[in-house]
Amino acid sequence: TPPDTTIDSGPSGTVTTTFTFSATDNTGVDHFECRIDGGMWAVCTSPVSYSSLTDGNHTFEVRAVDTAGNIDPSPATRSWSVDATPPDTTIDSGPSGTVTTTTATFTFSATDNTGVDHFECRIDTFNWQICTSPFQITMAASGNHSFNVRAVDSAGNADASPANAAWLVDLPPDTTIDDGPNGVITETTVNIAFSGSDDIGIDHFECWFDGGNWTGCTSPYSAAGLVTGAHTFMVRAVDTFGSADSTPASLSWTNAATDWAQIDAGGNHTCAIKQDGTLYCWGQNDQGELGDGTNTNRGAPVQISTTNDWATVSAGRDHTCAIKTTGDLFCWGSNNQGQLGDGTNTSWRNVPVQIAGVWMQVAAGDAHTCAIDSSNQLYCWGSNNNGQLGDGTSVAKSTPTLVDSATDWQQVAAGEAHTCARKTSGALYCWGDNLFGQVGDNSGIDQNTPVAIAAIPDAAQIGVGSRHSCAVRTSGQLYCWGDNSKGQLGDGTTTKRTTPTQIGTASDWVQVTGGLNHTCARNNSGQVFCWGANHRGQVGDGTLIDRTTPTPVSSSAAWAAVSAGWDHVCAIQISGALACWGYNVDGQTGIGSTAGKSLPTQVGTITDASKLTAGYNHNCIINAADSLYCWGENTYGQLGNGTNTNAASPVQVGTAAWQSIDAGSGYTCGIQTNGALYCWGLNSQGRLGDGTWTDRNVPVQIGTDSDWSQVSAGGAHTCAVKTNGLLFCWGDNFDGQLGVGNNFDKYTPTQVGSDGDWAFVSTGDRHTCAGKTNGTLFCWGYNGSGGLGDGSTMSSNVPVQVGVAADWIDVAAGDNHTCARKVDGSVHCWGANFDGQLGDGTNNTQKTPVQVGNDTDWAAIAAGRWHTCALKSNGTLFCWGDNPFGQVGDGSATDRNTPQQVSGGVNNWLAVAAGDDHTCGIAGDAKLFCWGRNNYGQLGDGTAWVPVPQLIP
Numbered sequence: 001t002p003p004d005t006t007i008d009s010g011p012s013g014t015v016t017t018t019f020t021f022s023a024t025d026n027t028g029v030d031h032f033e034c035r036i037d038g039g040m041w042a043v044c045t046s047p048v049s050y051s052s053l054t055d056g057n058h059t060f061e062v063r064a065v066d067t068a069g070n071i072d073p074s075p076a077t078r079s080w081s082v083d084a085t086p087p088d089t090t091i092d093s094g095p096s097g098t099v100t101t102t103t104a105t106f107t108f109s110a111t112d113n114t115g116v117d118h119f120e121c122r123i124d125t126f127n128w129q130i131c132t133s134p135f136q137i138t139m140a141a142s143g144n145h146s147f148n149v150r151a152v153d154s155a156g157n158a159d160a161s162p163a164n165a166a167w168l169v170d171l172p173p174d175t176t177i178d179d180g181p182n183g184v185i186t187e188t189t190v191n192i193a194f195s196g197s198d199d200i201g202i203d204h205f206e207c208w209f210d211g212g213n214w215t216g217c218t219s220p221y222s223a224a225g226l227v228t229g230a231h232t233f234m235v236r237a238v239d240t241f242g243s244a245d246s247t248p249a250s251l252s253w254t255n256a257a258t259d260w261a262q263i264d265a266g267g268n269h270t271c272a273i274k275q276d277g278t279l280y281c282w283g284q285n286d287q288g289e290l291g292d293g294t295n296t297n298r299g300a301p302v303q304i305s306t307t308n309d310w311a312t313v314s315a316g317r318d319h320t321c322a323i324k325t326t327g328d329l330f331c332w333g334s335n336n337q338g339q340l341g342d343g344t345n346t347s348w349r350n351v352p353v354q355i356a357g358v359w360m361q362v363a364a365g366d367a368h369t370c371a372i373d374s375s376n377q378l379y380c381w382g383s384n385n386n387g388q389l390g391d392g393t394s395v396a397k398s399t400p401t402l403v404d405s406a407t408d409w410q411q412v413a414a415g416e417a418h419t420c421a422r423k424t425s426g427a428l429y430c431w432g433d434n435l436f437g438q439v440g441d442n443s444g445i446d447q448n449t450p451v452a453i454a455a456i457p458d459a460a461q462i463g464v465g466s467r468h469s470c471a472v473r474t475s476g477q478l479y480c481w482g483d484n485s486k487g488q489l490g491d492g493t494t495t496k497r498t499t500p501t502q503i504g505t506a507s508d509w510v511q512v513t514g515g516l517n518h519t520c521a522r523n524n525s526g527q528v529f530c531w532g533a534n535h536r537g538q539v540g541d542g543t544l545i546d547r548t549t550p551t552p553v554s555s556s557a558a559w560a561a562v563s564a565g566w567d568h569v570c571a572i573q574i575s576g577a578l579a580c581w582g583y584n585v586d587g588q589t590g591i592g593s594t595a596g597k598s599l600p601t602q603v604g605t606i607t608d609a610s611k612l613t614a615g616y617n618h619n620c621i622i623n624a625a626d627s628l629y630c631w632g633e634n635t636y637g638q639l640g641n642g643t644n645t646n647a648a649s650p651v652q653v654g655t656a657a658w659q660s661i662d663a664g665s666g667y668t669c670g671i672q673t674n675g676a677l678y679c680w681g682l683n684s685q686g687r688l689g690d691g692t693w694t695d696r697n698v699p700v701q702i703g704t705d706s707d708w709s710q711v712s713a714g715g716a717h718t719c720a721v722k723t724n725g726l727l728f729c730w731g732d733n734f735d736g737q738l739g740v741g742n743n744f745d746k747y748t749p750t751q752v753g754s755d756g757d758w759a760f761v762s763t764g765d766r767h768t769c770a771g772k773t774n775g776t777l778f779c780w781g782y783n784g785s786g787g788l789g790d791g792s793t794m795s796s797n798v799p800v801q802v803g804v805a806a807d808w809i810d811v812a813a814g815d816n817h818t819c820a821r822k823v824d825g826s827v828h829c830w831g832a833n834f835d836g837q838l839g840d841g842t843n844n845t846q847k848t849p850v851q852v853g854n855d856t857d858w859a860a861i862a863a864g865r866w867h868t869c870a871l872k873s874n875g876t877l878f879c880w881g882d883n884p885f886g887q888v889g890d891g892s893a894t895d896r897n898t899p900q901q902v903s904g905g906v907n908n909w910l911a912v913a914a915g916d917d918h919t920c921g922i923a924g925d926a927k928l929f930c931w932g933r934n935n936y937g938q939l940g941d942g943t944a945w946v947p948v949p950q951l952i953p
Contacts (some may be wrong), residue, residue, distance in 0.1 A: 001026050001065065001066075002025075002673055003029050003065070003066045003069035003070065003072050004024050004025070004064070004075040005032070005062055005063050005075060006022055006023065006133060007019060007021045008021055008081070008370025008399065009483050010078045011078070011080035011202055013252035015103055015549070016048045017049055017050040017051060018048070019046070019047060019081070020143065021048075025064065025066040025067075025070075026692050027068055028066060029250050030067045030069075031339055032063065032064055032643010033044050033071075033580035034060070034062045035060075035112060035122075036053075036846015036882005037058055037679070038059065038331050040737040041180065041438055041499070044205030045135045047475045049440045052241075052848055054404070055078075055083055056081065057079060057081050058082060058241070059078070059079045059085070059361055060079075060080075061076070061077050061078060063753065065077070067416040068611025072876070074830060075341055078877015081279050083113065083157065084884070085112070085113050086112075086290030086352070087112035087116050088111050088112070088150070088151075088161055088589055089108060089119070089149055089159045089382040089733065090108060090109055090163055091107075091108045091163060091164070092107045092109055092112065092360065093106065094276040094802055096165060096372050097167060097168065097395060098169075098170050098243065099170050100169075100246065101171070102171065103885050104138075104169075106121075106136075106386060106548070109624055110151030111140045111181060111595055112155055112157075112198070113788045114154055114214075116151045116156050117152050117232035118126065118130055118152050118153070118204075119133065119150065119151050120451030120904045121135055121148065121619075122365020122892070123145065124647070124861075127504070128150075129618075132900070133316070139612060140582070144166065144896060145169060145547050148162040148164045149162055149164070149494070150162035151637045152182065157210075157262070160751075161796050165241075167636010168241065170239065170242075171198070171200075171233065171238070172243045173196045173198035173651060174245060175194060175235055175249040175543075176196065176249055176601045176778060177192060177233075177251050178193040178219075178260040178697070178940045179195070179897075180192035180193065180233065180711035181192075181231075181251070181253040184572070185459060190226065191220045191221070191257075191387060192219075192221045192223070194218055194424055196245070197237075197558065198240075198452050200241060201239060201459050201605060202235075202239060202609065202898060203238050203240045204216055205235055205237055206236050206238060206244065207221050207235045207838040208234040208236075209221075209231070209232070209234075210231055210710075211234060211306060211562075213653070215238070216889075221233065222814045228281075229256030230280070230306065230771060231252065232305070233515050234248040235248060235249050235510045236249070236258075238835075239362025240333075243381070245737070247624075250282065250643075250927065251291075252292055252303050252305075252643065253302065253303070256428050258831075260275070260283065260572050260621045260656070260926065261881060262275070262312055262313060262372075262561060262612045262661055262733055262911070263313075263572055263578060263609055263612020263619045263629075263746065263862070263913055263920040263921075263930070264314050264364075264612050264614050264620040264630075264662055264663035264668065264913045265315060265513075265515065265566075265914060265916075265919055265932070266315025266316050266364065266567060266613075266614060266617055266633065266638055266668065267315075267317035267318050267616010267617040267666075267865070267915060267917075268280055268283050268284035268318070268354070268567075268568075268583070268585070268616055268618065268635055268933065269283030269565070269619065269639060269646065269915075270283050270315060270565060270568070270590055270619020270620025270918065270920060271295065271320050271322065271630020271632060271649075271653065271663055272570065272590075272619055272629035272659065273303070273312070273609075273610075273611065273627050273653070273658055274608060274609075274621070274622060274628075274629045274928070275308045275627065276609070276627040276710075277320055277325065277625045277627025277653055277655060277656065277658070278303055278310065278627035278628065278629055278645065278654075279310040279620065279627060279651065279652045279653020280301035280304060280590075280628075280631020280639070280641070280648050280651075281301065281315070281320060281618055281619070281620060281634055281639020281641055281650070281651050282300055282302060282618070282623075282639065283295065283298065283565075283586045283587045283617045283619070283632015283647065284318065284588060284617040284632060284634065284642070285350070285586075285633050285635045285647070285889045285932070286318070287334035287350075287636020287637065287667075287682040288333050288334070288348045288349055288637025288638065288696070289315070289318045289348075289633050289634050289637055289668070289682060289683060290332075290618060290632065290633065290640070291304040291305070291333065291351065291352050291634075291637045291641045291653060291681065291696070291697040292304055292636065292640075292641030292644065292647065292697060293641065293698070294635075295351055295635050296586050296634070296646055296755060297633060297635070297645065298590075298630070298634055299584075299590070299647070300587065301629060301862045302589055302645060302650075303395040303629070303652030303653070303668055304332075304407045304630050304641025304652055304698070305640065305652065305653050305655065305656075305657040306898045307652025307653075307654030307655020308627045308656070308657070308933040309325045309656030309657030309673070309674065310323070310628020310629070310652070310653050310654060310890050311323050311324055311325045311622055311626045311657050311659055311662070311671060312658040312659050312672075313362075313612075313613055313620025313621065313629070313630055313653060313662070313663060313670045313714040314360065314362045314369075314414075314615065314660075314661045315563075315565065315613055315620050315638055315662070315667075315668045315681075315713070316334075316363040316364030316365050316366060316368075316611040316616055316617040316638065316668060316687070316713040316715070316716075317366040317367065317684070317715050317716070317865075318333050318412065318618075318635055318636045318638060318665050318667065319332065319334045319335065319348075319367075319638045319664055319667010319683065319688065320618055320630055320637070320638030320667050320668020320669075320681040320713075320722050321341075321362040321363075321652075321661070321664070321668040321669020321679035321711060321718065322362070322454065322628045322630070322640055322653050322661045322668050322670025323628075323671025323672040323673075323676065324411075324670070324672025324676060324678065325672050325673025325707070326630070326657050326674030326676060327357075327487070327648045327659075327672040327673060327675025327676030327776020328349055328358070328359070328656060328677070328678050328699070328701045328706075329354065329355040329506025329670060329700075329701050329702045329708065329711070330559070330671060330698060330773045331352065331353055331362075331369060331640075331668060331669050331678055331687075331690065331696055331699060331702065331713075332351055332636065332637030332640045332668065332680020332681040333618075333635070333636030333681015333691050333696070333943075334348050334367065334636035334664040334666030335349055335398075335636065335667070335683010335686070335687065335692065336395055336532070336683065336684010336693055337368065337384075337682075337684050337693075337732035338381055338383075338396050338683055338688065338690075338730060338746060339367050339368050339369075339664060339666075339679075339682055339683055339684065339685055339717060339718055339730075339731040340353055340382075340398075340679045340680040340681060340682070340686070340688015341369055341688035341702035341718060341730055341748065341749065342355060342683060342688050342689065342691055342692045342696055343398050343399045343579075343689075343690045343692040343747050344683060344690060344691060345396075345456065345683060345684060345685065345694070345745075346683055346692050347684060347693065347696020347697075348443075348635065348636035348681070348682050348683065349637045349681065349682075349683055349688070349694050349696025349697050349700065350388070350523065350642070350695060350697025351643070351679055351680070351698030352637070352640035352678060352680035352696055352698025352699025353678075353688060353698060353701075354677070354699055354702075354704055354858070355679045355688060355690050356516070356572035356691050356697065356701045356703030356704035356937065357371075357379075357675075357676055357677045357704055357705030357749075358371065358374040358671075358674050358676040358706010358707050359371045359374070359661065359671030359702065359706070359720065360372050360376070360671040360676055360710055360711075360723060361410075361660030361708065361711045361712075361713015361720065362661060362668070362710075362711025362713060362720060363412045363413045363414060363419070363711045363713045363714065363924070364613075364663045364665070364669045364679065364687070364712070364713015364718060365414025365416060365665055365712065365714010365718060365763035365765060366414075366415065366665030366680065366764070366766065366815070367383035367417075367664070367665050367667075367681060367682065367684055367714070367715045367766035368389060368414055368419070368485055368664065368685065368687045368714040368715060368716045368730065368733075368738070368763050368768075369414060369664055369669040369719070369733030369766075370390075370412040370419050370711050370712035370719020370720045370721075370727075370730075370762075370763045370768065371412065371677040371710070371720020372409045372410070372411070372660075372671065372706040372710030372721030372727075372818070373675060373701070373705045373706070373709060373723060374709065374722065374761075375407055375708075375724030376408050376471055376707070376721055376722045376758075377402060377405075377722020377726025377751070378421055378569075378690075378720050378721030378726060378727025378728050378729070378752065378770065379677070379689065379719065379720045379721075379726075379728020379730050379737070379750070380412075380712075380717055380718045380730045380749065380768065381396075381687055381730065381731045381747060381749050381750070382396060382397065382448060382683075382684075382686050382688065382716045382718045382725070383731045383732005384397060384729065384733010384743065384746055384781075384793055385417065385685075385716075385729070385745075386433035386448075386560045386733070386737035386766035387448025387733060387735055387736020387738055387795065388419045388448075388714050388729065388765075388780030389448070389735075389738040390450050390727055390728075390732050390739020390780055391403055391448070391739055391740020391742075391751060391753075392448050392449065392731040392742060392752065392868075393448055393451045393731075393733055393736070393740035393746010393750070394737075394743015394744060395682075395690065395733045395740070395742050395743060395746055396684050396686045396717045396733045396738075396744065397738060398685075398687075398690060398693060398732050398748055399691035399703065399746070399749055400677065400693045400718075400720060400729070400750070401728050401729050401730040401738060401746040401749040401750050401751060402554070402727065402728035402749055402750055402752065403449075403721070403750070404449070404450060404753030404799075404888070405741075405751060405752055405753065405754035405755055406724060406756035406758035406773075407722060407723065407724020407725030407747050408424045408721075408724070408725025408757045408758060409423055409424075409709055409721015409726065409727050409728050409761060409770070410721060410759035410769060410811065411459075411461065411721070411762070412711055412721050412727075412763065412768070412836025413760070413815045414664050414713045414718055414763020415432070415438060415464035415465055415469065415713070415714035415764010415767060415768075415812075415818070416665065416765005416766050416767075416814060416815035417467075417715045417716070417734075417765040417767050417781075417816070417851075418438045418467070418482075418676050418737055418762075418764030418765065418769060418773075418779065418780070418788070418814060419712055419719040419763030419767065420440075420462050420464050420471070420598055420712070420761055420763070420811030420813040420820065421462070421635070421712060421716055421719060421758070421759065421769065421771055422461075422756050422760025422761070422770065422772075422810050422819055423759015423760060424776045425453060425457075425458075425756070425757070425775055425799055426456075426457060426759060426771065426808060427459070427758075427771040427772030427774045427775040427808060428440075428453040428456040428462065428463075428547065428759075428770070428772070428809065428821075429453060429457040429760075429770030429771045429776065429777025429807065429811070430453055430461035430761065430778055430780065430799075430802055430811055430948075431451055431737065431760060431767060431768035431796070431798070431799045431800070431833065432446065432448070432469030432714070432736065432766055432769070432779065432782055432788070433446055433764060433766030433781040433785075433787050433795065434447055434781060434787015434790065434794070434795055435467070435766075435767075435787055435795070435816050435832065436482045436498075436575035436715065436786050436787040436815075436833065436845055437482050437497055437785060437787035437789050437817065437828060437848065437927050438467050438468050438483060438497050438782075438785065438786070438788060438816050438817040438831030438863075439451055439767050439768075439783060439787050439788020439796070439813075439830075440455070440482070440777055440779050440788060440789020440818045440849050441452045441777075441778070441788045441816055441830070441849070442479035442498045442786075442802065442803060442849070443788040443790020444501045444680060444783045444784070444785075444788065444790065444847045445783045445795050445800065446736045446780060446781045446782045446784075446788065446794065446795015446796045446797060447736060447779050447780020447781055447790070447799050448735075448737065448740055448743065448799075449739035449780050449791075449797065449798055449799035450755070450769075450772075450779075451652065451764065451777070451778030451788060451798075451800030452777050452778040453769065453776065453805065453808045453811060454563055454777060454803040454808070455479070455802060455807075455818040455822065455828055456500050456771065456802070456805070456807060456808020456810070456811065456821060456822040456828060456899015457474070457771075457777070457807030457809075457822070458474040458775050458806075458807035458808060458824070459471040459474075459807030459809030459823075460472050460510075460809035460810050460859065461512065461809070461810035461821060461859065462762045462769070462839030462859065462861060463513040463521075463564075463819065463861040463868070463870070463913070464811035465482070465517070465518070465532075465575065465764065465813070465817055465819070465863025465864040465866060465881065465914055466483070466514070466516050466518070466715070466765045466818040466820055466863070466864060467766075467814050467831050467865070468483045468488050468501050468764070468787065468813070468815065468838055468868055469514065469779070469812050469814060469831065470489075470503075470512040470514055470768050470820060470829055470839075471812060471820025471861050472521070472809065472810045472821030472825065472826070472827060472861045472871065473474030473809045473820075473824050473826055473827070474507050474807075474809045474824075475507070475820040475825030475826055475857075476510070476662065476858055476873040477502055477507050477821060477824045477851075477928045478506070478512055478819070478825070478826060478828075478855060478858025478859075478870040478872070478909070479502050479503065479819060479821050479827035479828025479829060479849055479851055479852060479861070480818070480819025480827050480830070480837070480850075480852045480880075481499055481500045481786075481789045481817060481818045481819055481820065481822070481829035481830020481831055481848070481849040482789070482817020482830045482831015482832055482837065482845060483517070483814060483815060483817030483831045483834060483866060484593005484832060484835070484836055484837050484843060484844065485832055485834015485835040485866065486517035486533035486833075486835010486837060486866050486867060486896070486897065487842075487880045487895050487898060488519045488533065488838060488864070488866050488868040488880050488881015488897075489501060489519065489548075489817060489837050489850065489897070490519055490529075490531040490547075490548065490550050490819075490836075490840070490880055491547045491829060491850050491851065491852045491853060491897070492548050492840055492842065492897055492898035493838065493843060493897050494548060494833050494835070494841075495698045495838065495845060496786050496817065496830065496832050496845020496847065497819050497829050497830030497834035497840055497845075497848060498788070498792070498846050498847020498848040499789045499802060499846070499847070499848025499849030500777070500789060500803070500805070500808070500829065501827075501830060501840050501850020501851040502822075502827055502828050502855070502856070502882075503826075503827040503828075503839040503840070503850050503851065503853055503858065503868075503899050504853020504855030505854025505855035505857075505871075506523065506550075506855025506856065507691050507824070507825030508523040508630060508858070508874040508875075509522070509524075509792070509821065509855070509870045509871050509873055509874075510523060510524045510761050511562065511860015511861065511870070511909070511910070511911050511912050512810070512862045512868065512869055512871060512887070513614060513863065513864065513869040513870075513914035513920075514564055514867060514868040515565055515566055515812070515867040515869070515879075515887050515915050515916055515921065516565075516567055516814070516815055516863075516866040516867060516881075516916035517532050517567075517600075517815070517835030517863050517864070517865055517867045518567070518569070518837060518865075518866060518896070518919065519531055519819060519829075519839060519862065519863055519867045519868015519878075519881050519914055520867070520870065520888070520919040521860060521862065521868070521871040522560075522561070522582075522875060522876070522911060522912045522921055523557070523859055523871050523872015523909065523953075524723065524874045524875050525872065526557075526558030526559050526874075526879015526923055527553075527558075527871075527872060527874060527875045527876020527877050527902070527908065527909055528540070528555075528559045528869070528876065528889065528901075528904075528906060528921040528929075529552055529872070529876055529879055529880075529889075529899050529901040530553075530872065530877070530900055530901075530914075531548060531878055531883075531890075531896035531897070532547065532835050532836050532867030532869075532882045532887070532889060532895060532897070533588035533835035533836070533839075533866050533879010533881050533887065533895040534598075534882010534888040534892045534895055534896055534900075535885060535886075535895065536583035536598075536883065536884040536885005536930025536933040537583070537889075537931060537933075538564070538567050538569050538582055538864070538879070538883050538885045538886045538931060538933060539569075539880070539886060539888015539891070539896055539931075540553035540555070540879065540886060540887070540904060540919065540931035541553065541554050541598070541886075541890015541901070542599045542890065542892060543886075543891045543893060543902035544884065544886060544892045545893065545894015545896070545918045546882065546894040546897065547892070547899070548836035548841050548843070548896045549898015549899040550839065550877075550880055550899015550900050551878060552877070552900065552907075553569075553581075553877055553901060553904045553906060553931065554599050554889070554905065555589050555599070555902065555903060555904015555906035555923075555929065557573040557579070557904065557905055557923040557924075558906055558908015558924030559877055559902075559907075559912070559922055560921075560926050560927075561610065561611055561612040561621070561912060561928075562862060562869055562877050562909055562911055562913055562914075562919060562922050563862055563919060564574060564790050564862050564864035564867055564868070564887060564912065564913055564915050564916045564919035564932070565582070565616060565619060565632065565887070565916070565930075566583070566665075566864060566917035567864075567884065567918050568581065568583045568614070568617070568619075568916075568917050568919060568932030569651075569869065569902070569912070570582060570589070570619040570915075570921065571600065571909060571912055571913075571928055571931075572612050572709075572928035573609070573887070573906060573908075573927025573929060576645055577739070578590070578621065578928015578929060578930065579600035579904070579906075579921070579927065580597070580929060580935075581920055582596065582597065582598070582917055582931045582933045583596055583597045583617075583883040583884070583885025583887065583935055584597060584885070584918075584933055584935055585933065585935020586634075586680030586791055586934070587631075587737065587895070587935070587953055588619065588632030588646075588918050589645065589866065589930045589931070589932075589933075590631035595705060596821045596885055596886060597886060597889050597934060598931065599821060599891055599904050600800070600889065600906065601756075601930070603787070605934050608624055609928040610922065611658075611661060611911060612911050612912075612921070612922050613668070613713075614663055614864065614914050614919055615663025615665065615667070615681075616633070616663070616665040616715075616865070616915055617666075617914070617915065617918070617935065618634065618668070618868040619632055619640060619663060619915060619918070619930060620639075620640075620670070620942050621920070621922070621928055622658045622670075626658055628652065628653040628654070628656070628670060629650035629651060629653065630647070630651060630653055631647040632647065632915075632918075632934075633652060633666070635666065635682075636682035637669045637680055637682075637697020638663065638666050638667045638681025638698075638741055639651055639668070640653035640668060640760050641697070643644070650679075653698075653699060657672060657673040657674075658670050658673065659671050659672065659925065660710060660711065660932045662713045664681075664687065664711055664713025664718065664756060665682070665687075665713075665714065665717075666682030666848070667683065667713055667718075668713060669713045669718055669720070671710070671711055674706050674740050675705075675707050675708055675723070676701055679700060679718060680697060681696065681927065682695055682716075684716060684732075685732035685943045686732075686747030686822055687713070687717055687718050687732060687749070687952045688700060688702065688718070691747045691748045693747070694714065703748065708720050708722055709722060710761065711761075712768075712813075713763060714737070714762075714765060714766075715764065715765030716765075716883075717736075717737050717768070717816075717910075718730055719761040719768050725757045725758050725773065725856050726755075727752040727755070727758040728751050729745075730760075732923065734765065735783075737763070737764075737766050737767050737768050737781025738750060738752065738780075739752040739778075739780040739798055740752055740888050741798050742797055744809055751814040754849055757774065758770050758771070758772055760811065762812050762813040763813055764787060764815060765804060765813075765816060765865065766781050766815075766816050767779060767780065767782045767795075767813055767818070768780055768781050768948065769788075769818050771808045771810070771811055775807045777789075777801070777811060779818060780796045780814065781796070782800055784846050785831045785845050786829030786832070786846055787832060787846055789818055789820075789831070789847070790802060791848045793847065802830075802848075802849060803848065803849060805822070805849075806808050807822045808844050809823050810860065811854065812862050812892065812914075813863055814866065814867070814881075814914070815837075815865040816832035817829060817832045817868070817881075818831050819837055819839075819857075819863050819868050819870070821858050822904045822911060824856050825856040825857050825873065826851055826855070826857040827851070827852045827853075828850060829846070829849065829850060829868060829950040830846040830848055830850060832845055833845050833897070836880055836881050836882075836895050837882060838868070838897070839852035839870075839880040839896075839897065840900050842897055842899070849901040851874075852868075852870070857874065858871065858874045860911065862919070864914030864916060864918070867887050867917075867919070869888075869912055871909050871912050875907055875909050876901055877901065878937035879890070879900060879919055880897060880900055881896065882917065883895045886915045887915075887921055887932025887933060888902070889904070889921075889931040891903040899932055904931075908925070909922065910920045915932070917933035919931055946949060
């Protein structure tokens with residue numbers, strides 16, 4: 001009988017190489033024989049050990065031999081694996097060199113032939129500790145640091161040469177400007193004091209002034225021989241490790257100038273561009289809508305950035321967007337709806353944030369923005385709860401969202417929650433909030449895609465107020481629709497109109513602009529008329545009486561442009577001088593104080609204003625040199641000058657060249673001459689279109705396209721048309737104002753439908769209207785007041801055609817009303833009319849367009865929050881609607897429900913822009929005037945409110 005062999009102990013999946021064994025036999029075991037891996041049997045004794053074995057799998061066998069020579073026929077067997085190779089550890093990512101944050105995150109990995117069991121990490125000279133990837137550590141302070149990591153495999157082998165990384169933590173210093181010039185000054189020499197702090201010590205300071213190089217400097221810094229215009233000084237501290245402050249302290253001011261070109265009145269701020277391409281903003285700034293890097297209200301214009309290449313600016317309710325001559329679009333101010341278009345929903349930006357793309361025109365509404373790129377495609381972003389972005393949704397967008405595929409959009413205007421836009425053919429479309437009929441489709445239903453406004457197939461210019469819209473037709477007739485509670489439609493009533501209603505019988509209108517509850521318009525003779533709410537003097541006729549028909553602004557000046565803000569108005573004279581009037585509590589009239597004005601009051605001495613826009617409480621203008629200036633409220637950075645300080649007089653927005661600008665609610669959007677679209681200011685709901693909710697106080701390009709042609713900034717959403725006729729909207733979409741077929745906010749431009757024949761767009765507070773090249777007009781978004789013009793009060797998140805007319809050429813969307821202009825020069829308004837913003841002589845809501853009077857010589861329209869303005873072909877300007885701050889410009893604070901000629905003696909207006917409660921206009925001599933509410937400095941003259949045009953210095 002052979003023995004039976006047993007292995008008692010030995011390796012089993014380990015690196016141990018010692019075995020013990022035994023056997024049983026009836027006669028006794030004589031000896032054992034062992035072998036490894038099938039080798040030769042050899043006599044062995046227990047225990048037996050083996051060494052120098054290679055890595056890998058091995059087999060041990062042992063058999064007993066008894067005294068009779070019988071050999072165990074089934075030897076005991078044990079298999080195991082030998083692992084003597086340590087793992088190899090690699091650091092895959094982590095800080096290196098010099099970093100400016102105390103938090104370090106490392107990722108690491110290792111390779112091993114049998115597998116890694118765990119990792120061990122060590123920081124500096126501390127003990128090893130078990131760790132996992134990623135591994136994060138926060139250092140206490142600046143200094144040199146090292147990180148080591150080693151892998152340990154399942155056999156217990158540790159990496160003998162751990163991976164290591166070394167880096168230097170150098171927290172940058174912080175720099176503060178302690179004293180220096182501010183706002184508009186006359187001194188030619190300034191001294192600026194500054195200081196810095198750092199945890200390891202300041203080595204030296206470096207200063208930068210007006211585009212020069214960074215050079216070493218000491219405090220105080222002296223600059224002498226200052227010329228007229230905007231100036232910017234920056235200083236940064238450099239610590240002993242050589243790290244410079246990554247956010248230098250910045251100070252901007254303006255030496256008095258007289259060359260305004262374009263203006264836009266926002267909610268409670270105003271922005272304007274000078275002839276030399278510099279941008280100024282003033283007024284309310286709590287959302288950074290002035291763009292000067294602060295949140296301080298400015299009662300006088302402050303320059304936005306140091307560039308002189310601004311082309312157009314648009315001031316929304318509390319954000320601002322402006323476009324440079326390169327087509328770069330910047331937005332700043334409130335961004336809670338993504339209306340800045342920078343892809344975020346950061347609450348606000350107080351410096352301009354560029355919105356990628358090449359833009360031609362931008363319109364900032366209440367919390368949305370719209371812009372047209374160099375391909376004539378229209379994009380909108382920001383708030384979209386009423387469909388004001390026109391992308392068929394009610395979802396806010398924080399980056400420019402294509403409204404549709406059309407490539408023939410020409411102009412866009414943004415109201416509180418609606419948008420209107422026109423195409424190259426003059427076709428008018430509106431969308432968004434339609435509660436007051438501001439879309440103009442007679443539905444009263446919010447529309448979230450562009451709705452053709454058939455009644456106005458030949459719009460030449462559009463202007464929207466908060467809840468009303470206006471358009472000037474190629475015939476010079478002015479039409480308004482939407483909210484008319486204050487007579488802002490100008491039809492002599494306070495009845496809302498849900499379809500375009502001709503305002504008067506004149507056929508010489510060239511521009512219209514809408515504010516909160518008032519409207520202003522300019523005729524081809526340079527006269528500016530305002531109407532609607534006038535409790536702030538926004539009608540500009542020297543009274544506080546609401547006007548329901550276009551009322552001449554009390555000024556003998558000839559005006560080149562006018563823009564109505566929320567409760568204030570700013571306008572540019574033909575001479576280039578800038579004047580504002582109306583509500584001024586935030587300095588939105590830019591006259592250097594917070595006193596309201598019911599007559600046009602000069603903002604500085606601007607004499608070359610060419611384009612303007614009025615946002616919620618801010619305005620922006622572009623001058624003859626394509627420079628952009630804004631003023632008024634700057635809470636959200638909507639002035640775009642890198643601060644959040646209100647500016648009571650125009651401040652330049654950088655140095656870029658701009659071709660169009662539109663101010664929304666707390667934000668502004670503009671298109672530079674290169675077609676790039678920029679938005680800045682409030683970015684809630686993504687209204688700036690940069691993909692964020694971050695407010696921007698400097699222009700932020702929306703996307704990278706350079707084919708935007710027109711943009712409109714509304715309440716919290718934006719829409720823009722590209723040169724190829726595509727329409728995009730973004731921002732707040734609660735009411736479907738983006739027109740994209742849903743009610744989700746969009747933070748980047750979202751195309752509205754697939755049409756490529758959009759010509760222009762205008763965004764209101766929560767609705768949008770836009771026109772097509774075939775002359776049809778569409779509105780969408782909020783429609784509770786009939787602002788969509790479709791005859792209903794049902795909101796729509798897709799464009800709804802306004803009637804069947806195909807002769808619309810311009811549209812302006814206000815808060816909840818809409819006005820549009822037809823080819824024959826008639827203006828029709830619809831939507832909310834509680835302040836007479838429809839201009840039809842009533843305070844009755846209109847769900848379809850109602851003509852404002854019988855005149856057919858309207859040349860342009862602008863809709864503010866509850867007021868409307870329109871220009872006649874003879875240059876006279878009329879406003880109507882809400883007027884508690886004089887935003888109608890007829891010298892009173894009485895609401896007007898018919899167009900009232902803007903007082904002040906100016907009869908040659910070239911442009912008009914209506915903000916929330918203010919209005920601005922450009923006279924024939926290129927001088928800029930504003931009137932209405934001035935609580936954020938949006939009138940540019942420092943008073944509280946002015947009911948007649950005030951020249952903007």
